[in-house]
Amino acid sequence: MPHIRGDASVTLKSLSKIKHVRAFTVRGGGADYHDQGEGHWIDNHIATPMSRYPEYRQSRQSFGINVLGTLVVEIEAEDGTIGFAVTTGGEPACYIVEKHLARFLEGRSPLEYEKIWDQMYFSTQYYGRKGLVINAISGVDLALWDLLGKLRQEPVYHMLGGAVRDELQFYATGARPDIAKELGFIGGKMALHHGPAEGVEGLKKNIAELAEMRERVGPDFWLMWDCWMALDVDYATRLAIAAHEYGLKWIEEAISPDDYWGYAELRRNVPRGMLVTTGEHEATRWGFRMLLDMECCDIIQPDVGWCGGITELLKISALADAKGKMVVPHGSSVYSYHFVITRHNSPFAEFLMMHPGPTEVVPMFAPQLLGEPVPVNGRLKASALDAPGFGVTFNPDVATHRPYTH
Template sequence: MPVVNLPKIKHVRAFTVRGGGADYHDQGAGHWIDDHIATPMARYPEYRQSRQSFGINVLGTLVVELEADDGTIGFAVTTGGEPAAFIVEKHLSRFLVGRSPADYEKIWDQMYFSTQYYGRKGLVVNAISGVDLALWDLLGKLRQEPVYHMLGGAVRDELQFYATGARPDIAKELGFIGGKLPLHHGPAEGIEGLHKNIADLAEMRSRCGDDFWLMLDCWMSLDIDYATRLAHRAWDECGLKWIEEALSPDDYWGYAQLKKNAPKGLLVTTGEHEATRWGFRMLMDMECCDIIQPDVGWCGGVTELMKIGAYADSKGVMMVPHGSSVYSYHFVITRHNSPFAEFLMMHPGPTEVVPMFAPQLLGEPVPVRGKIRASELDKPGFGVELNRDIALHRPYPN
């Protein structure tokens, strides 16, 4: 058969948008996701009650759109807002225009190493991730294939989910395999706060029964002593399944110590705020955790996630990506060492299953009884469309 020459990329556009979606912390008042959750800033009383108070939602969503010269458009959403839009339009676009989306490996390499002097992690890799996801979406649409087919195909017939939110008891009723609670009180609130954390967890255990997974999301807020004490009490008194992102993501040595300190049987997990194959290599080579949790919109996109996942597989480390809707679903369904997935409960209660990245994505599948069938992903690209009715702003047009 002759080689098919795909259309080349003609236009690169980067937009910002406010309100939920990919920047899921950008929510209105009364949402569970902003209710006195332990953070590294909780050492300051004025920033303890709300994560928005210290600026967690200041950037907003980044939307990257790539248009091929036949008019086909691929897009993706992640976080990064206006600074990331500047990076995409003013720097990264030179590696995209005139190129085939099938050249994603070379494009990723050029984007990463051209920005290495001011990037490597964080905002710049968020921007690279958004471009990479848009590339895969475009490639799938041009080939008329879902992304998961291009990644090797499904290894199971359905995705199974645990739910992240303030009401694991309701998550159980809705059919999820487990519930991950936000930790509310950090070290600055002393032993009283620790007692409250255990009381909250014990209350949820009494509601959910002994066989339902319960996990704690600590959002980088603890020190090694507090994390160790919390881990032992939560395991002994409440049967905790895992303790997540207890320490600063830069503290690989602390994570290695926490994994040694943790009670046998309790899993230590982290990686939501880690980036690239090199960061995750550190986590795995230093035996920092039992499960890595890269976010495909933050760690480097699908192109990098494949490398991270392959290394994890070779090390016998489980990889359960941080909740990122269809962008992780298409990957998880293709990997044996990703046996289940995370679903962020974005209902304010949270008492209902609603699309995670609404209102930005149209056609986003949601779990029913905690599951999504592989066949629900059978649309070209990532299988979703951009909601053109939202207020998109393009701050840096070329």
């Protein structure tokens, strides 16, 4: 990939226009949906919508969670400055970026991110609206914010209004909340291992795992469950009620993201004080408006690489703020940190423990990103985000492939 540079002498009046948009694929590494190796905790008998089929129960890779791979979007300005971002989407998303979306950026000022987003979304609405197309739009939008920050020599969070606190605090998602506690995190979220197809015995195993972890971490440490769309309302209700005595803080993404009515029912069903959270696989202000208007959850969890990018996340967050709901984005490293540090209704952040164990804190998008900050004792100073743009560079040792051009 070309060298990334910025020029501190650039003024807004003379801000360089966009010259090229390019899209690449990467295999291996990245965060949880990218392409992890065998034996990783994040691929080990996790309850999924495919768990009803025994042959796809043990591994998410068996049914194809890693088939798309990483999407890298690169936007080059006329002065040679390059902004980039990584998300999921792989080769199909590359096609969308190169053959469709690039026309709305090249020759334009990066300051026009609102108009660019609007044109990308409505030009693709007839085949988009969610999923892969919004992943592609999100990647473009994040790369655009990265470019704008580098041209202005400002970190993204400064352009979003500045920090509202001095540091971020994190909970950790991984298989070992007890180790997360030792590492200074405020809580630990575990993957649910057994779904409805495994019956009452599976439910008992889930509760036994929670009870054991509560014994390890003590009474005050947060414990949460990520159910990854695997359950139905009845099973999720029984699970939540059984988990209540062990102080489960929240039950996350328990059912299909399209079942707004089911989420509203589940929120009515869970024990008083337990939170219902979802939104990792929701997209755009319209999808989150459904979750909020129908009182489906207590916390929304958009992924900035899938919901529409920073430009759309700002609108989603405003909707949640008006409803008095928290926004705690799905773990996406610097792409969410720059947002969370600027919002009062985002009081903490998620850190995905991407160490296979997971027993160590390692960069979430390794080996793809260089300069990626990680929490120390469960905290990250705002000053760690002070480099221009999102503050990271793409690792030149990682092989990229550009399957399409325009």
